[in-house]
Amino acid sequence: MHLSVLDLVPVRSDQTTADALAATRALARVADEAGYRRYWLAEHHNMPAVAATNPPLLIAMVAAATERIRVGSGGVMLPNHAPLVIAEQFALLEAAFPGRIDLGIGRAPGTDPVTSYALRHGAGGVSEDAVARFPSYVDNVVAMMSPGGVGLEVNGRVHALNATPAATSRPPVWLLGSSDFSARLAAARGLPYVFAHHFSGNGTAEALALYRDGFQPSEELAAPQTFLTVNVVVAGTTEEAERLALPQYQAMIALRTGAPLRPQRLVEEAEADPVPDAHLPLLHAMRRRWVVGDPATAAAQLRDLAAEYGVDEVMVHPVAGALTGTTADSSPAREETLRLLAKELL
Numbered sequence: 001m002h003l004s005v006l007d008l009v010p011v012r013s014d015q016t017t018a019d020a021l022a023a024t025r026a027l028a029r030v031a032d033e034a035g036y037r038r039y040w041l042a043e044h045h046n047m048p049a050v051a052a053t054n055p056p057l058l059i060a061m062v063a064a065a066t067e068r069i070r071v072g073s074g075g076v077m078l079p080n081h082a083p084l085v086i087a088e089q090f091a092l093l094e095a096a097f098p099g100r101i102d103l104g105i106g107r108a109p110g111t112d113p114v115t116s117y118a119l120r121h122g123a124g125g126v127s128e129d130a131v132a133r134f135p136s137y138v139d140n141v142v143a144m145m146s147p148g149g150v151g152l153e154v155n156g157r158v159h160a161l162n163a164t165p166a167a168t169s170r171p172p173v174w175l176l177g178s179s180d181f182s183a184r185l186a187a188a189r190g191l192p193y194v195f196a197h198h199f200s201g202n203g204t205a206e207a208l209a210l211y212r213d214g215f216q217p218s219e220e221l222a223a224p225q226t227f228l229t230v231n232v233v234v235a236g237t238t239e240e241a242e243r244l245a246l247p248q249y250q251a252m253i254a255l256r257t258g259a260p261l262r263p264q265r266l267v268e269e270a271e272a273d274p275v276p277d278a279h280l281p282l283l284h285a286m287r288r289r290w291v292v293g294d295p296a297t298a299a300a301q302l303r304d305l306a307a308e309y310g311v312d313e314v315m316v317h318p319v320a321g322a323l324t325g326t327t328a329d330s331s332p333a334r335e336e337t338l339r340l341l342a343k344e345l346l
Helices: 018-032 053-067 083-096 113-122 125-133 134-145 180-189 204-214 238-257 267-271 277-290 295-309 331-345
Strands: 002-007 038-042 070-073 101-108 149-154 157-162 171-175 192-193 224-235 291-293 315-320
Touching: 002 018, 002 224, 002 331, 018 053, 018 149, 038 053, 038 101, 053 070, 053 083, 053 171, 070 083, 083 101, 083 134, 101 134, 134 149, 134 171, 134 180, 171 180, 180 192, 180 204, 192 204, 192 224, 204 295, 224 238, 224 277, 224 295, 224 331, 238 267, 238 277, 238 291, 291 295, 295 315, 295 331, 315 331
Parallel strands: 002 038, 002 315, 038 070, 070 101, 101 171, 171 192, 224 291, 224 315
Antiparallel strands: 149 157
């Protein structure tokens, strides 16, 4: 099995943004040294517990701090941006770190409606227009990053448009989604695809089946390529892992119930404010989809998930919280999750 990492760059109640970025650099180095295949960074906006607002900048930071691991976006929310801007950013990243960059593209806003409007209005259109044009946006990004570029017709004349003047390669483009829309689009375009199992947990098998059954080979890819994403906390004992998972459980419950969002709590802060009884069914439903436990148990669960969904790669989202007194610019429990899994599976 291959293992990869998804990082939202969480910001704890004891951290500044600078601290959170330092912790991500350290976590990426652990993944690189332990033999993980990819390190992807998400795009979310206007959230007090998430510093992953700009994947291209984060990718440049992480790629420069590591040696071997592939670094990419999980993903860029393309309707938020002009396609040429994304093509230019990732063409430059590929030129700087050839063979190590992945461009994962999603269709969701990654934020609240007001922030989404601000982002998408700046990208050249209203929110609905940007979403409707998503398939053409994907095609444009792929073509613009290619060495031959794309021809853009304006006033009856075709103008050459290249994301960078002398590309020799371009990063692979992945489509990401939590519904069947991106699965069908990835299949039709012959692109690799990832279902957001760590976020949704429902419909994974159906989306992957749609993708595999409808896949059309392309110059990019001869056969379907996909993997699984999952929230993971691993510690010396299952009891300790459950304790470290509590801040993230509470953060996700707040997100799904419309409660005020806040920086991620420390473990002791989460323990002092238990989940209300009314929200326990939601917590239990999340727990069934997450992998939380000691190393042997967690490794067995990941093997079972990989077998169930027919994948040879799993992307783990390490969501372990931090204890009071943890150095602000580090995330030792997240690092330990990666190290313990690597010992069992890599």
